[in-house]
Structure formats: C-alpha cells, structure tokens
Amino acid sequence: MTGIAFLLLLAASVAGFMMNRAAARQIRAGGAPLHSLASYHGGYSVLLVLLPGLLFLLLFLMFQGPVILGLVMAALPSGVLDGLDSGAVQLVEAEIRSLARGQVFGTPEDWKIAAGAHMLALQGTARWAMLAVLALLIGAGLYVARGRVSAEFRARQGVEQILLGLMVGCSLIAIVTTVGIFFSLVFESARFFSMVPITEFLFGTNWEPQIPLRADQVAGAGAFGWLPVMLGTVVITVIALFFAIPIGLFSAIYLNEFASRRFRAFAKPVLEILSGIPTVVYGFFAVLTVAPALRATASDWGIVMSPNTALAAGGVMAIMLIPFISSFADDALAAVPRSLRDGSLALGATRAETVMKVLIPAAIPGIAGGILLAVSRAVGETMIVVMAAGLIASMTINPLDSVTTVTVQIVTLLIGDTSFDNPKTLAAFALGLMLFIVTLCINVLALRIVRKYREIYD
Amino acid sequence: MSEVSGDWATPHAKANLSRRRRSELLLKGAGFGAISVAFLMLFILLSSLISTGWQAFTQTHVAVDFVVSADLVKPEKIEGGNYRVIVKEAMAAAVPGAAGPGAEGLKPKELTGILSDAAQFRLRDLVVADPGLIGQTVTMVVPVSDPYDQLNKGLIDRATPEANRRLSDAQIAAFDVLVAEGRVTKPFNWAILGNADSRFPELAGLRGALVGSFYALLTCFVLAFPIGIGAAIYLEEFAPKNRTSDFIEININNLAAVPSVVFGLLALAVFLGWFGMPRSAPFVGGLTLALMTLPTIIIATRGALKAVPPSIREAALGVGASKQQVVIHHVLPLAMPGVMTGAIIGLARALGEAAPLLLIGMNAFITEAASTPFDAATSLPTQILIWADSTERGFVSRTSAAVLVLLGFLLIMNAIAIFLRSKYERRW
Numbered sequence: 001m002t003g004i005a006f007l008l009l010l011a012a013s014v015a016g017f018m019m020n021r022a023a024a025r026q027i028r029a030g031g032a033p034l035h036s037l038a039s040y041h042g043g044y045s046v047l048l049v050l051l052p053g054l055l056f057l058l059l060f061l062m063f064q065g066p067v068i069l070g071l072v073m074a075a076l077p078s079g080v081l082d083g084l085d086s087g088a089v090q091l092v093e094a095e096i097r098s099l100a101r102g103q104v105f106g107t108p109e110d111w112k113i114a115a116g117a118h119m120l121a122l123q124g125t126a127r128w129a130m131l132a133v134l135a136l137l138i139g140a141g142l143y144v145a146r147g148r149v150s151a152e153f154r155a156r157q158g159v160e161q162i163l164l165g166l167m168v169g170c171s172l173i174a175i176v177t178t179v180g181i182f183f184s185l186v187f188e189s190a191r192f193f194s195m196v197p198i199t200e201f202l203f204g205t206n207w208e209p210q211i212p213l214r215a216d217q218v219a220g221a222g223a224f225g226w227l228p229v230m231l232g233t234v235v236i237t238v239i240a241l242f243f244a245i246p247i248g249l250f251s252a253i254y255l256n257e258f259a260s261r262r263f264r265a266f267a268k269p270v271l272e273i274l275s276g277i278p279t280v281v282y283g284f285f286a287v288l289t290v291a292p293a294l295r296a297t298a299s300d301w302g303i304v305m306s307p308n309t310a311l312a313a314g315g316v317m318a319i320m321l322i323p324f325i326s327s328f329a330d331d332a333l334a335a336v337p338r339s340l341r342d343g344s345l346a347l348g349a350t351r352a353e354t355v356m357k358v359l360i361p362a363a364i365p366g367i368a369g370g371i372l373l374a375v376s377r378a379v380g381e382t383m384i385v386v387m388a389a390g391l392i393a394s395m396t397i398n399p400l401d402s403v404t405t406v407t408v409q410i411v412t413l414l415i416g417d418t419s420f421d422n423p424k425t426l427a428a429f430a431l432g433l434m435l436f437i438v439t440l441c442i443n444v445l446a447l448r449i450v451r452k453y454r455e456i457y458d
Numbered sequence: 459m460s461e462v463s464g465d466w467a468t469p470h471a472k473a474n475l476s477r478r479r480r481s482e483l484l485l486k487g488a489g490f491g492a493i494s495v496a497f498l499m500l501f502i503l504l505s506s507l508i509s510t511g512w513q514a515f516t517q518t519h520v521a522v523d524f525v526v527s528a529d530l531v532k533p534e535k536i537e538g539g540n541y542r543v544i545v546k547e548a549m550a551a552a553v554p555g556a557a558g559p560g561a562e563g564l565k566p567k568e569l570t571g572i573l574s575d576a577a578q579f580r581l582r583d584l585v586v587a588d589p590g591l592i593g594q595t596v597t598m599v600v601p602v603s604d605p606y607d608q609l610n611k612g613l614i615d616r617a618t619p620e621a622n623r624r625l626s627d628a629q630i631a632a633f634d635v636l637v638a639e640g641r642v643t644k645p646f647n648w649a650i651l652g653n654a655d656s657r658f659p660e661l662a663g664l665r666g667a668l669v670g671s672f673y674a675l676l677t678c679f680v681l682a683f684p685i686g687i688g689a690a691i692y693l694e695e696f697a698p699k700n701r702t703s704d705f706i707e708i709n710i711n712n713l714a715a716v717p718s719v720v721f722g723l724l725a726l727a728v729f730l731g732w733f734g735m736p737r738s739a740p741f742v743g744g745l746t747l748a749l750m751t752l753p754t755i756i757i758a759t760r761g762a763l764k765a766v767p768p769s770i771r772e773a774a775l776g777v778g779a780s781k782q783q784v785v786i787h788h789v790l791p792l793a794m795p796g797v798m799t800g801a802i803i804g805l806a807r808a809l810g811e812a813a814p815l816l817l818i819g820m821n822a823f824i825t826e827a828a829s830t831p832f833d834a835a836t837s838l839p840t841q842i843l844i845w846a847d848s849t850e851r852g853f854v855s856r857t858s859a860a861v862l863v864l865l866g867f868l869l870i871m872n873a874i875a876i877f878l879r880s881k882y883e884r885r886w
Contacts, residue, residue: 024519065734160782164696170688171697173758174710177749181720184727211512247492254489268492274500278810281507281838284846287853289506319499326496352482372713380717382813383839387846394778400809407719414726414817432723436716443715 001127002061005134009053012138014316016045016145023149028425044155045145046196047162060130068126069093072119077111099456132240153176185436195423196224203227207393207404209413209424224427226434228393231401232310236385237378241401242322247318248325255326257355275323283387286316291388298400306390306402313388314399317381321374328370332363345382365449372446376439384409406431464760488875517647517660518610519599520573520636524548524581528593541578547571550643553632558855562584564628572633574601574660586871599643604659604852606633611835613851624851649652650859654827655841659852662845669827670820670835671741677744677831678808683801685748686755688791693756694763695785696824714753721750722817730818738819738834746814751804762793767886780817794881802875812839838864 021042026032034041073081073093081089092112099108099116100123108116148155193201204225251271255264291312298305305311336359344354360367391412392403413428465471492624524544531539549569570577575602584598601607605624608614610633620627636642653663689710697703725746729735735742766789772785789798815821821840829837836844842864845857 014682051646062733069734081778130603135530156780161595163782164692167692167696169689169694170685171706171756173685173707174689174752175715177724177752178709181716181724184731185720185726188727248494250489250492253498254486254493258486258489267497270500271493271496272681274496276806276872277503278812278839278868280810280812280842281503282867284842284857285503285506286863287846288510288858289502319496319503322496322499327493350478350482352485355476375719376715380585380719382717382719382816383843387843407717410723410814411816414723415821430722432720436720438713438714439717439720442711444708447711447715 013046013049016049016142017042020045023027040155043148045161048145049141068122187403187432189433192426192430209453227396233405235310236314240317240378243318244321248322249329252326252329268405271323279383282316282320283384286312286388305400308390308400308402313385317384329367332366336362366430369446371449376442380439386411406435506648507836507858510855511862513611513857514855516644518602518607519643519703521641524596531592541582545578555634574603580828601660654825660679666827667836667838667841673831674744675742677741678747681748682751686752690756690759694760710753719813722814726817738822740835741831743815743820747808750806754804762796766792795878799875799879806871815840857860
C-alpha cells in the first residue's frame, strides 16, 4: 500500500510537469511572451505536488503505528491492565500486534483477540485514509499549480524560492541532529537521575549496574557511581596516546623533513590505509593476535596479566590513532612558513635543530589540536574496547589489569533488554550524556586552537 | 673565548659538531623507526587476518552414497521421511570398519557426526524436488562438520595426546578411511557468501550481513547524499555570512567529531523509543548512519564547490543566469567528481561502522537474509562481532574471512573514489 502511494505520488508529479509545461508552451505558441521557461512551470507543479505529498507520507508512516496502538490500548475493556507494570503492558502490546498479524500463540483471552481485530480494522482504515488524503493533496497541488500558469507568472522565482527553502531545511538538519542528541540524552538522563541521585552517579566509586529487573531475580544490589568507569576510560586513553603520540609525531617529522619524495608518496597512502580500517577490525585484531601475544610475553617474564588487559585495547587503539596524529602533525609542520625554516637553516642549524627548536614550537598549536581530537576519538571509541576491554569496573590504574570504559558500559547495558523504565538502561544514557559533553568540550577546544593558529600565519 | 674565534678545528668545536650530527642522526632514526613501527603493525594486522582467514574460503566436503529406501521415505509423505536413519546407514556403509560399537569403538552417532547437520535436510530437499529418487542411491557431496574440517585443514594436530584433542583416534581413523577412498574434497566455500548466519560454522555465511549492509547503505545514501549536497550548496553559495551560518558551520564540524555510539543512543531513544520503528531493521540503521555521514558529505561537497573557480560563476552570471542556475547548471556539475569522492569515502566509513548499529539491535542472531529494509538483519561489522564472540573454533577463521570480505568492499569503494578523483577531477 505504501509502495502504491509512492508510485501514485511519482506519477502525479510527472503528469503535473507534463501538463503545466504543455500549458505554458501553448501560451507561448499563442504569441504571448512567457516570463519563465516552460519547464519551470512544469517544475513548479512538481514541487507543489511532491513536497506536501512526501511530507504527509513521512509523517503518516512515522506516527501511524504509535497512534493506532494508542487507540487500541485506550479502547481495551477497563480493568484488564490494572496492576500490570510497564514491562507487562509491553508484552500485552506485542501480543495484540502479533494477533493483528494473524499469528496466534496458545489461547489468548477474548479481549486480546477483540483488540487484535480492532487493530486490524484500524490499520485497514488508516491505509485507505492515507490514500484518500494523499489523493486530495495531489489534486489540490495539481489544481493550484495549473491555475497559476500564465504568461506573467514568475515560475522560475517560485521554483527557486522553494528550492532555497529546501536547502535551508537541509542545512538545518545538522542542527536538528545536535539538538536531538542533546535532548534525548538529557531527557533520558533526567529520568535516570530521578531514580538515582545525581551526586551518587558523579561521585560514587562503585559501578554495579546488574540490578534485578524483576522482583524475583537474583542479581547484585546495584550501584551507579561512574568514577571507576571514567577511570578505566582514562587509563585506556592514556595508554593509547602514550604509544600513538611519539610514533605519530616522529613519523610526521620524518615524512616532512627527512624522507625522499618517493618514500613520502608511498608512505602517506599506506598510513591512510591504517586510518581507513574499521574499528571492529582493530577490535578483532586485539582479541585474535595482540592480547594472546601480550599474555604469552608477560608469562615468559613471570608477570600475571588479565586476559583482557587494558594494554591490549589501548595498544591497538594506538595503532588506530597513529595516522590521525601523524596527518595532523604533518599538516601543522607543512603550514609553518618557509621563511622560518630557511632562516634557521641559514644560521647553520642542522635539520634536527630546525625541527626541534623552530618548526615544532611554531607548529605546536596545530599539533596540540590534533592530539586533542585524538583524545576525543579515543574516549569515544567503542568497538575496540567492546571486544578487547573488560566489563567489570574497578578503581585501578594498573595497565595490566582489566578495566572497563564508558562506551563498553553503554553498549553492554543496552544490548538485549531495552525497556526504558529501569535505571539499568537509563544509566547508559547518563553515561552517554557525560561522553557527549566531554567529547564536545574537547572538540570545541581543539577546533578553536586549530582555527586560531591558522589565523597567525594566513 | 676560543670557541667564537672562528677556529673550527679545536677539539671542543669538533666534539660539538659530532654531537650535533649525532642528534641529527638520532632524530632521523627515531622518525624512520616510528614509521617502520606503523608499517609493521599494518603488516602484522593484515598477515594475521589473512593467515587465519584464508582457510575459511574453502570447506571440506565428502561424497556419500545415500540409499533412499522406500521403507524410510513414503512417497505420499516425502517431507516426513526418516532421513536421519538414511544418513546414519550411509555413513555406516561408507566407513565399514568403524560401524557398530565393535571394532574401532565408534558409535553410529559419532560416525554421522562427521557430516554437517545439514546433510539430512539437503537430502530431504533433493528427494522432495525429485520424488523419482526414492528407492535409488543418491551420491551427494555434503560439507563435513567443523572439527573434521579443521582436521582436514591441518588445524588439529594429530600428535597431541588424545585427551587434549577435539577428535578421538577412532574418529580420525574413520575420517582417514573416507580420505583414502578419495571421497573427501575441499572446494571453494560458497556457503560463506551464499548462506545466512548459522550456529554451525560449516554452514554459517555472510549473506544476511551483506544484504543488511546493502540496505543500510542504500538508505544512508538516498538520505545523506541529497541532503548533504543541499546543505553544502546553501552554506557555500547562498548563506549570508552572519552568526546563524557560523553557528551551523561550527555545529557541522562538531557533529563530525561526535562519537558514533552517541548516534546509536540517539537512534535508540528517538527512532525506536519515540517513533516505534522496528528493532534490528537496516532501514533504521541506514537512517542513523545517514546522520553520521551527513557532516562528512557536507564538508567534502563544500570543498569541491570551493574549488570551482569564480570565473565560471561570473561567466554564467554574465550571460544572464540566475544565481541558482549558475550553481545547478554550472558549478555543481563541475564539482560532482569531488562530491562523489567525498560521498563514497563517507559511505565506506559508514559500512565499517558497528557501534550505532549494535544499539539498535543489528547484532541479533538471524538465520535468514532480510527481504525488505524493514526486516531484522545484521550488517557486516556487527556480524564480525557476533562471530568473534562465538566459542566454536571454526568461527575464528570465518571471522577473519568476514573481515577480509569487509576490507575487500572498502578497498573497492576507495578504489572507485580514487579513480573518480584522478579521472574526472579538474585542476584549474
């Protein structure tokens, strides 16, 4: 049915285009000077038909399900849902939905069957209503557009106005996304903080989110202090940067100052391969190769290492960050004006002295900006740590131990059971909010540093 | 003050010079060392994936003669035939020495365990398709189960003590009988591309993941490409230089650096929570990926538009084109190679992205490829995660193979982008 609706819309807009163009051509053939080209008259009709139709279809498809469900649930005989918590209500909703699809499991109560039939009837009505409203919109669009075709009508201006509006709308989507992220996180976090005090979350040193979801379930008591989780993120980030910064920086220096042109032309794309590898691949590499190798080495030296040591996750993350840092440092070094470099060399400094005493101090804001962006990437990186880091939060800074991170906890809390009314799932949104705020601050700072630095020499 | 007298031959000056040369050498060495480490890591990564993954592209098969007797398969009820017993008898006949609990101490059940669980179902499908086979002997090539596949590929060391091995001496002996008779072959493993996911490594394939990734990327492209171009054109060509457009620009740059898992949270709360969209659906995944790739496409498109020289715009304006006609008829077509390159690179990044898809449930165990973008499905990166978490030994090499397939697709996409850039991009 939806397919038919879209086809109808498409056919109507093509028909409108043909109709209006033909009409405009006729006016021109009659000798009157057209203000706009005939095809703009056609285009005007297309926009007038297509846009309201598409908007309506999208809104309809988005809200049809929830509205129908709401109507069905509201029409249930009174009393049947009394005393059920939200999880049980969701089960009833799912059962009614599958009854409406014609899948019967066991012997449902009569009121459920009636509700299923009700839902089916409503869905049928909704489909026809959708087609009817769509036809109405199409008709109105065609009529209005056709009525406007005249020699003086400024169809081009009309089309351009609408297109400009569309483009403004496109660029607003970026803002809508940011606002959407912010409000969905704040909204769900607010619900979390109504169950768990915000001070406990921010300053608690115990993280045990595996709380019972039902009264009869055996599970931990539950504690939501994010400090150990944050500490774990810091540990892994520090390990990653500890390896990535020197390697990235020195390779940028080598490529920029010492390497031959041919080596550079070969090495830069190879480094870019590293940055193009998906993080899930790095995660698998950590599990498959790095962690076993580290453990074997450690046991050779007589050190006890946890199977998912922070060293493996952090080390592999460092590989991911090398090209990132190296390309930022490369750009920053290359942006230092030629005169500084030449002046230093002319005074008799060696290349190394030029790099260390002139170029790097001049490029330090750009390098710092790149490193900050790398920090934000490491903090927000998910797949490597999901696969290679641990799940248990502990207050440790020992890189040989297993630590957990904010992103790991978000993923583990939300996989599987996701009803939005218990602190376990909502805690993920609180963590997400912290992650968003932290990375946003780092990014804003980094982008500002980079931009400011550019202005000095430009 | 002899150092500054201009005498470069004093021992002090010589020592100073050699110290400086040493530090030069040191820095050069450190730089070369750093870049070698990066290359070495890339080499180790690729070689460990290839060395474990290549074997998943072949699968051990064995040719077995199944006697489809009319006693076990009734012509009037072919689907309900007792194919399990047919398989059991066929295996007992194929390895005569080991049959019965006697000689080699191998139970019939262990003997059928050589074959994949799929054997009886394949046989059933074959007989259902052609009922004329009832009463005849059917020779069919079926995949062996995972331990024997590992044995045939040399991944199970025969020298290890029996207790530490996944297969007993008798099981290995029975398999060797099949090898000696020339029944065992190792053809290309079409299942890994053609089958959907399965609990059994020898049957598991990437089809569901490929289809899911395809739908998700299609949705992502259909949404992000036009919206991204629209936004970029507005910001680059029409937007007045004021606070609002500055704000939008900062916003887009920040959005490009937001962690991907946060987009997953957005999708979970808004698309699934508020709009009630289906879980695990590639369409929702594509929607999320579209929001993620949008900043990349906008930034790339703006760069491409900026690279078109102003003389083109002035010439078009000069012959009477409107501002929008200038952009749509002249600037955008010239910028298109750059735009496409940016879009493909953005899509390649979206293809490798797993974190947001995890949160909307695209890591479910699904044994059928999705037929529409609204059905539950996995994607390539989430499938890699599922297999990496599996305990079966056979999934290790299959995960590596899945990674190689993913990297292959990324390679193709990037190659197309590079090709477009070098072939069509104009330098002005």
